[in-house]
Amino acid sequence: MEHFDWIIARMLQYGVIAGFLLFLIGLFFPLFAAFGVFTLIAIPIVRVALSIFLFAKERNILYICITAIVFINLLIALLNQGK
Amino acid sequence: MDIYLILVGILAGFIGSLSGLGGGIIVTPALTLLFGVPFEYAAGTSLIATIATSSGAAVAFIKDKITNLKIGMSLEIATTVGAILGAHIAKVIYAENLRNLMYIVFGFVLILSIVPSLFQLTGKKERIVEPDNTTRIFQMEGSYYDPAQQKERHYAGVRWWLGEAVMFIAGIVSGLLGIGSGALKVIGMDWVMRLPIKVSTSTSNFMIGVTAAAGSGVYLASGFIKPSLAAPIVLGVLAGSYLGSKIMAKIHSGKLRLFFVFIIFLLALQMILRGYGTF
Numbered sequence: 509m510e511h512f513d514w515i516i517a518r519m520l521q522y523g524v525i526a527g528f529l530l531f532l533i534g535l536f537f538p539l540f541a542a543f544g545v546f547t548l549i550a551i552p553i554v555r556v557a558l559s560i561f562l563f564a565k566e567r568n569i570l571y572i573c574i575t576a577i578v579f580i581n582l583l584i585a586l587l588n589q590g591k
Numbered sequence: 592m593d594i595y596l597i598l599v600g601i602l603a604g605f606i607g608s609l610s611g612l613g614g615g616i617i618v619t620p621a622l623t624l625l626f627g628v629p630f631e632y633a634a635g636t637s638l639i640a641t642i643a644t645s646s647g648a649a650v651a652f653i654k655d656k657i658t659n660l661k662i663g664m665s666l667e668i669a670t671t672v673g674a675i676l677g678a679h680i681a682k683v684i685y686a687e688n689l690r691n692l693m694y695i696v697f698g699f700v701l702i703l704s705i706v707p708s709l710f711q712l713t714g715k716k717e718r719i720v721e722p723d724n725t726t727r728i729f730q731m732e733g734s735y736y737d738p739a740q741q742k743e744r745h746y747a748g749v750r751w752w753l754g755e756a757v758m759f760i761a762g763i764v765s766g767l768l769g770i771g772s773g774a775l776k777v778i779g780m781d782w783v784m785r786l787p788i789k790v791s792t793s794t795s796n797f798m799i800g801v802t803a804a805a806g807s808g809v810y811l812a813s814g815f816i817k818p819s820l821a822a823p824i825v826l827g828v829l830a831g832s833y834l835g836s837k838i839m840a841k842i843h844s845g846k847l848r849l850f851f852v853f854i855i856f857l858l859a860l861q862m863i864l865r866g867y868g869t870f
Contacts, residue, residue, distance in 0.1 A: 520649050527643060559660060588812055
Protein backbone atom coordinates (compact mmCIF):
# COMPACT_ATOMS: atom_id res chain seq x y z
CA MET A 509 0.00 0.00 0.00
CA GLU A 510 2.83 2.36 0.93
CA HIS A 511 4.77 1.45 -2.17
CA PHE A 512 1.81 2.12 -4.47
CA ASP A 513 1.15 5.47 -2.86
CA TRP A 514 4.72 6.36 -3.65
CA ILE A 515 4.40 5.26 -7.27
CA ILE A 516 1.20 7.26 -7.73
CA ALA A 517 2.70 10.34 -6.07
CA ARG A 518 5.74 10.15 -8.36
CA MET A 519 3.54 9.69 -11.42
CA LEU A 520 1.50 12.76 -10.47
CA GLN A 521 4.61 14.86 -9.89
CA TYR A 522 6.33 13.84 -13.11
CA GLY A 523 3.11 14.19 -15.06
CA VAL A 524 2.54 17.77 -13.97
CA ILE A 525 6.19 18.66 -14.52
CA ALA A 526 6.09 17.07 -17.98
CA GLY A 527 2.94 19.01 -18.80
CA PHE A 528 4.54 22.21 -17.57
CA LEU A 529 7.67 21.70 -19.68
CA LEU A 530 5.68 20.73 -22.75
CA PHE A 531 3.58 23.88 -22.38
CA LEU A 532 6.71 25.95 -21.95
CA ILE A 533 8.15 24.61 -25.20
CA GLY A 534 4.64 24.86 -26.63
CA LEU A 535 4.80 28.64 -26.37
CA PHE A 536 7.29 28.48 -29.25
CA PHE A 537 6.38 25.21 -30.94
CA PRO A 538 2.58 24.80 -30.92
CA LEU A 539 2.70 21.04 -31.48
CA PHE A 540 4.19 20.61 -28.02
CA ALA A 541 1.33 22.54 -26.49
CA ALA A 542 -0.98 19.82 -27.83
CA PHE A 543 1.27 17.16 -26.29
CA GLY A 544 1.01 19.06 -23.03
CA VAL A 545 -2.78 18.85 -23.16
CA PHE A 546 -2.70 15.10 -23.81
CA THR A 547 -0.19 14.54 -21.01
CA LEU A 548 -2.28 16.36 -18.44
CA ILE A 549 -5.50 14.60 -19.45
CA ALA A 550 -3.65 11.30 -19.17
CA ILE A 551 -2.59 11.88 -15.55
CA PRO A 552 -5.90 11.10 -13.79
CA ILE A 553 -6.52 8.21 -16.18
CA VAL A 554 -3.18 6.63 -15.35
CA ARG A 555 -3.91 7.20 -11.68
CA VAL A 556 -7.18 5.27 -11.97
CA ALA A 557 -5.44 2.48 -13.91
CA LEU A 558 -2.74 2.20 -11.23
CA SER A 559 -5.46 2.05 -8.60
CA ILE A 560 -6.83 -1.09 -10.22
CA PHE A 561 -3.51 -2.76 -9.46
CA LEU A 562 -3.61 -1.37 -5.95
CA PHE A 563 -6.97 -3.01 -5.28
CA ALA A 564 -5.85 -6.17 -7.06
CA LYS A 565 -2.98 -6.44 -4.63
CA GLU A 566 -5.45 -6.15 -1.78
CA ARG A 567 -7.67 -8.72 -3.52
CA ASN A 568 -10.57 -6.32 -3.11
CA ILE A 569 -12.94 -7.68 -5.76
CA LEU A 570 -15.60 -5.03 -5.23
CA TYR A 571 -13.19 -2.17 -5.77
CA ILE A 572 -11.36 -3.84 -8.63
CA CYS A 573 -14.73 -3.84 -10.40
CA ILE A 574 -15.65 -0.30 -9.32
CA THR A 575 -12.31 1.10 -10.44
CA ALA A 576 -12.57 -0.79 -13.72
CA ILE A 577 -15.98 0.80 -14.32
CA VAL A 578 -14.55 4.28 -13.72
CA PHE A 579 -11.65 3.46 -16.04
CA ILE A 580 -14.05 2.31 -18.75
CA ASN A 581 -16.09 5.50 -18.32
CA LEU A 582 -12.93 7.51 -18.87
CA LEU A 583 -12.10 5.51 -21.98
CA ILE A 584 -15.60 6.07 -23.32
CA ALA A 585 -15.15 9.80 -22.76
CA LEU A 586 -11.77 9.81 -24.48
CA LEU A 587 -12.31 7.45 -27.36
CA ASN A 588 -15.23 9.26 -28.92
CA GLN A 589 -12.96 11.53 -30.89
CA GLY A 590 -13.92 12.55 -34.38
CA LYS A 591 -17.45 13.76 -33.91
CA MET B 592 -0.30 38.01 -26.30
CA ASP B 593 1.08 34.95 -24.55
CA ILE B 594 2.65 37.07 -21.85
CA TYR B 595 -0.73 38.58 -20.96
CA LEU B 596 -2.29 35.13 -20.82
CA ILE B 597 0.51 33.90 -18.57
CA LEU B 598 0.05 36.90 -16.26
CA VAL B 599 -3.70 36.36 -16.08
CA GLY B 600 -3.03 32.69 -15.42
CA ILE B 601 -0.76 33.60 -12.51
CA LEU B 602 -3.44 35.88 -11.11
CA ALA B 603 -6.09 33.20 -11.52
CA GLY B 604 -3.97 30.55 -9.86
CA PHE B 605 -3.07 32.91 -7.05
CA ILE B 606 -6.63 33.97 -6.29
CA GLY B 607 -7.78 30.38 -6.69
CA SER B 608 -5.39 28.95 -4.15
CA LEU B 609 -5.83 31.75 -1.60
CA SER B 610 -9.61 31.51 -1.77
CA GLY B 611 -9.54 27.74 -1.51
CA LEU B 612 -11.19 27.18 -4.88
CA GLY B 613 -8.26 25.73 -6.77
CA GLY B 614 -6.89 26.39 -10.19
CA GLY B 615 -9.50 26.10 -12.85
CA ILE B 616 -12.57 27.96 -11.79
CA ILE B 617 -11.17 31.48 -12.01
CA VAL B 618 -9.82 30.87 -15.49
CA THR B 619 -13.21 30.95 -17.19
CA PRO B 620 -14.33 34.34 -15.83
CA ALA B 621 -10.86 35.73 -16.48
CA LEU B 622 -10.77 34.61 -20.11
CA THR B 623 -14.37 35.53 -20.92
CA LEU B 624 -14.57 38.84 -19.08
CA LEU B 625 -11.04 40.11 -19.75
CA PHE B 626 -10.22 38.66 -23.14
CA GLY B 627 -13.64 38.04 -24.61
CA VAL B 628 -12.78 34.42 -25.28
CA PRO B 629 -15.89 32.44 -26.26
CA PHE B 630 -17.22 30.52 -23.27
CA GLU B 631 -16.55 27.04 -24.68
CA TYR B 632 -12.82 27.69 -25.19
CA ALA B 633 -12.50 29.29 -21.79
CA ALA B 634 -14.20 26.30 -20.21
CA GLY B 635 -11.95 23.88 -22.08
CA THR B 636 -8.85 25.71 -20.91
CA SER B 637 -10.22 25.76 -17.38
CA LEU B 638 -10.60 21.97 -17.41
CA ILE B 639 -6.95 21.48 -18.29
CA ALA B 640 -5.87 23.99 -15.65
CA THR B 641 -8.02 22.12 -13.14
CA ILE B 642 -6.33 18.81 -13.91
CA ALA B 643 -2.93 20.44 -13.53
CA THR B 644 -3.55 22.08 -10.17
CA SER B 645 -5.46 19.20 -8.61
CA SER B 646 -2.81 16.69 -9.68
CA GLY B 647 -0.09 18.92 -8.30
CA ALA B 648 -1.88 19.31 -4.98
CA ALA B 649 -2.71 15.61 -4.77
CA VAL B 650 0.85 14.73 -3.81
CA ALA B 651 0.52 16.50 -0.46
CA PHE B 652 -2.77 14.73 0.28
CA ILE B 653 -1.25 11.35 -0.51
CA LYS B 654 1.64 12.06 1.86
CA ASP B 655 -0.79 12.88 4.66
CA LYS B 656 -2.75 9.72 3.94
CA ILE B 657 -6.14 11.39 4.26
CA THR B 658 -7.57 10.70 0.81
CA ASN B 659 -10.09 7.90 0.93
CA LEU B 660 -9.49 6.21 -2.40
CA LYS B 661 -12.41 3.79 -2.05
CA ILE B 662 -15.03 6.41 -1.31
CA GLY B 663 -13.65 8.67 -4.01
CA MET B 664 -13.49 5.94 -6.63
CA SER B 665 -16.97 4.59 -5.97
CA LEU B 666 -18.42 8.08 -6.15
CA GLU B 667 -16.55 8.68 -9.39
CA ILE B 668 -18.77 6.16 -11.14
CA ALA B 669 -21.57 8.70 -10.98
CA THR B 670 -19.36 11.74 -11.43
CA THR B 671 -17.76 10.54 -14.65
CA VAL B 672 -21.12 9.65 -16.17
CA GLY B 673 -22.44 13.05 -15.09
CA ALA B 674 -19.43 14.84 -16.56
CA ILE B 675 -19.87 13.18 -19.96
CA LEU B 676 -23.56 14.03 -19.90
CA GLY B 677 -22.91 17.61 -18.80
CA ALA B 678 -20.33 18.09 -21.54
CA HIS B 679 -22.79 16.93 -24.18
CA ILE B 680 -25.46 19.26 -22.81
CA ALA B 681 -22.90 22.05 -23.09
CA LYS B 682 -22.32 21.17 -26.74
CA VAL B 683 -26.01 21.58 -27.44
CA ILE B 684 -26.14 24.91 -25.60
CA TYR B 685 -23.25 26.23 -27.66
CA ALA B 686 -24.77 24.90 -30.88
CA GLU B 687 -28.05 26.64 -30.04
CA ASN B 688 -26.19 29.86 -29.19
CA LEU B 689 -27.48 29.99 -25.64
CA ARG B 690 -24.21 31.11 -24.11
CA ASN B 691 -25.89 33.67 -21.85
CA LEU B 692 -27.31 30.73 -19.97
CA MET B 693 -23.80 29.50 -19.30
CA TYR B 694 -22.74 32.80 -17.79
CA ILE B 695 -25.69 32.86 -15.43
CA VAL B 696 -25.38 29.24 -14.31
CA PHE B 697 -21.64 29.67 -13.91
CA GLY B 698 -22.11 32.73 -11.73
CA PHE B 699 -24.51 30.96 -9.38
CA VAL B 700 -22.36 27.85 -9.16
CA LEU B 701 -19.37 30.03 -8.39
CA ILE B 702 -21.24 31.63 -5.50
CA LEU B 703 -22.25 28.18 -4.26
CA SER B 704 -18.62 27.07 -4.47
CA ILE B 705 -17.60 29.72 -1.97
CA VAL B 706 -19.63 28.05 0.77
CA PRO B 707 -17.13 25.30 1.75
CA SER B 708 -14.31 27.84 1.90
CA LEU B 709 -16.37 29.89 4.32
CA PHE B 710 -17.15 26.87 6.46
CA GLN B 711 -13.51 25.97 6.77
CA LEU B 712 -13.06 29.20 8.63
CA THR B 713 -15.49 28.17 11.35
CA GLY B 714 -14.86 25.60 14.05
CA LYS B 715 -14.10 21.99 13.46
CA LYS B 716 -16.68 20.03 15.36
CA GLU B 717 -16.43 16.30 15.80
CA ARG B 718 -19.55 14.47 14.84
CA ILE B 719 -20.81 11.08 15.91
CA VAL B 720 -21.80 9.09 12.86
CA GLU B 721 -23.76 5.85 13.02
CA PRO B 722 -22.62 3.51 10.24
CA ASP B 723 -25.41 2.24 8.03
CA ASN B 724 -25.69 -0.64 5.58
CA THR B 725 -23.89 1.20 2.83
CA THR B 726 -20.93 1.79 5.14
CA ARG B 727 -20.38 -1.92 5.34
CA ILE B 728 -21.14 -2.77 1.70
CA PHE B 729 -18.89 -0.11 0.23
CA GLN B 730 -16.19 -0.37 2.89
CA MET B 731 -16.48 3.28 3.83
CA GLU B 732 -14.78 3.15 7.19
CA GLY B 733 -11.42 4.74 7.62
CA SER B 734 -9.14 6.74 9.82
CA TYR B 735 -6.52 9.40 9.56
CA TYR B 736 -3.95 10.94 11.85
CA ASP B 737 -4.81 14.44 13.02
CA PRO B 738 -1.57 16.18 14.00
CA ALA B 739 -3.47 19.05 15.62
CA GLN B 740 -5.17 16.74 18.09
CA GLN B 741 -2.32 14.24 18.01
CA LYS B 742 -4.49 11.22 17.58
CA GLU B 743 -5.92 8.86 15.03
CA ARG B 744 -9.46 9.82 14.11
CA HIS B 745 -11.87 7.18 12.91
CA TYR B 746 -14.81 7.89 10.66
CA ALA B 747 -17.51 6.16 8.66
CA GLY B 748 -19.30 7.31 5.54
CA VAL B 749 -23.04 6.77 5.21
CA ARG B 750 -25.82 7.09 2.66
CA TRP B 751 -23.78 6.01 -0.33
CA TRP B 752 -26.75 6.10 -2.71
CA LEU B 753 -27.59 9.67 -1.86
CA GLY B 754 -23.92 10.57 -2.10
CA GLU B 755 -23.80 8.95 -5.54
CA ALA B 756 -26.82 11.01 -6.64
CA VAL B 757 -25.18 14.24 -5.46
CA MET B 758 -21.97 13.29 -7.28
CA PHE B 759 -23.94 12.71 -10.46
CA ILE B 760 -25.22 16.29 -10.25
CA ALA B 761 -21.72 17.53 -9.42
CA GLY B 762 -20.47 15.68 -12.47
CA ILE B 763 -23.06 17.25 -14.73
CA VAL B 764 -22.12 20.72 -13.44
CA SER B 765 -18.48 19.87 -14.01
CA GLY B 766 -18.97 18.78 -17.60
CA LEU B 767 -21.39 21.58 -18.32
CA LEU B 768 -19.27 24.46 -17.08
CA GLY B 769 -15.79 23.02 -17.43
CA ILE B 770 -14.95 23.16 -13.74
CA GLY B 771 -13.80 20.67 -11.16
CA SER B 772 -16.89 20.95 -8.95
CA GLY B 773 -14.71 20.47 -5.90
CA ALA B 774 -16.99 22.58 -3.75
CA LEU B 775 -20.10 20.59 -4.65
CA LYS B 776 -18.26 17.37 -3.94
CA VAL B 777 -17.10 18.60 -0.55
CA ILE B 778 -20.64 19.72 0.28
CA GLY B 779 -21.95 16.32 -0.77
CA MET B 780 -19.44 14.32 1.22
CA ASP B 781 -19.70 16.58 4.25
CA TRP B 782 -23.48 16.96 4.53
CA VAL B 783 -24.80 13.82 2.88
CA MET B 784 -22.16 11.23 3.70
CA ARG B 785 -21.12 12.86 6.96
CA LEU B 786 -17.41 12.54 6.41
CA PRO B 787 -14.89 14.67 8.32
CA ILE B 788 -14.06 17.86 6.46
CA LYS B 789 -10.41 16.90 5.94
CA VAL B 790 -11.42 13.61 4.37
CA SER B 791 -13.99 15.33 2.15
CA THR B 792 -11.48 17.93 1.01
CA SER B 793 -8.69 15.52 0.14
CA THR B 794 -10.98 12.93 -1.45
CA SER B 795 -12.58 15.72 -3.46
CA ASN B 796 -9.14 16.73 -4.70
CA PHE B 797 -8.62 13.21 -6.03
CA MET B 798 -12.05 13.17 -7.67
CA ILE B 799 -11.66 16.57 -9.32
CA GLY B 800 -8.87 15.33 -11.55
CA VAL B 801 -10.78 12.27 -12.71
CA THR B 802 -13.95 14.25 -13.38
CA ALA B 803 -12.05 16.92 -15.28
CA ALA B 804 -10.39 14.25 -17.39
CA ALA B 805 -13.77 12.80 -18.29
CA GLY B 806 -15.08 16.21 -19.31
CA SER B 807 -11.86 16.95 -21.19
CA GLY B 808 -12.43 13.91 -23.39
CA VAL B 809 -15.68 15.29 -24.75
CA TYR B 810 -14.36 18.86 -24.93
CA LEU B 811 -11.31 17.66 -26.87
CA ALA B 812 -13.47 15.83 -29.38
CA SER B 813 -15.63 18.93 -29.76
CA GLY B 814 -12.60 21.11 -30.42
CA PHE B 815 -13.16 23.23 -27.33
CA ILE B 816 -9.60 22.82 -26.06
CA LYS B 817 -7.10 25.10 -27.75
CA PRO B 818 -3.53 24.14 -26.87
CA SER B 819 -2.35 27.64 -27.81
CA LEU B 820 -4.67 29.01 -25.13
CA ALA B 821 -4.09 26.24 -22.60
CA ALA B 822 -0.29 26.46 -22.62
CA PRO B 823 0.22 30.04 -21.39
CA ILE B 824 -2.79 29.93 -19.06
CA VAL B 825 -1.83 26.67 -17.35
CA LEU B 826 1.80 27.77 -17.04
CA GLY B 827 0.57 30.86 -15.23
CA VAL B 828 -1.99 29.02 -13.10
CA LEU B 829 0.59 26.50 -11.89
CA ALA B 830 2.97 29.30 -10.98
CA GLY B 831 0.22 31.34 -9.34
CA SER B 832 -1.11 28.47 -7.22
CA TYR B 833 2.38 27.55 -6.15
CA LEU B 834 2.96 31.15 -5.04
CA GLY B 835 -0.40 31.21 -3.32
CA SER B 836 0.23 28.01 -1.41
CA LYS B 837 3.59 29.27 -0.20
CA ILE B 838 1.98 32.47 1.06
CA MET B 839 -0.87 30.55 2.69
CA ALA B 840 1.67 28.46 4.58
CA LYS B 841 3.33 31.58 5.95
CA ILE B 842 0.29 33.72 6.66
CA HIS B 843 -2.41 31.91 8.60
CA SER B 844 -5.07 34.54 8.23
CA GLY B 845 -8.77 33.96 7.99
CA LYS B 846 -9.12 37.55 6.84
CA LEU B 847 -6.92 36.88 3.84
CA ARG B 848 -9.11 34.03 2.70
CA LEU B 849 -12.24 36.08 3.32
CA PHE B 850 -10.84 38.86 1.16
CA PHE B 851 -10.20 36.54 -1.77
CA VAL B 852 -13.55 34.84 -1.33
CA PHE B 853 -15.08 38.30 -1.65
CA ILE B 854 -13.21 38.84 -4.91
CA ILE B 855 -14.64 35.58 -6.22
CA PHE B 856 -18.09 36.77 -5.20
CA LEU B 857 -17.63 39.92 -7.27
CA LEU B 858 -16.48 37.85 -10.25
CA ALA B 859 -19.55 35.68 -9.90
CA LEU B 860 -21.80 38.75 -9.94
CA GLN B 861 -20.09 39.99 -13.08
CA MET B 862 -20.67 36.67 -14.78
CA ILE B 863 -24.35 36.73 -13.90
CA LEU B 864 -24.71 40.31 -15.10
CA ARG B 865 -22.94 39.40 -18.31
CA GLY B 866 -25.42 36.59 -18.80
CA TYR B 867 -28.32 38.99 -18.45
CA GLY B 868 -26.67 41.25 -20.97
CA THR B 869 -26.19 44.18 -18.63
CA PHE B 870 -22.43 44.01 -18.64
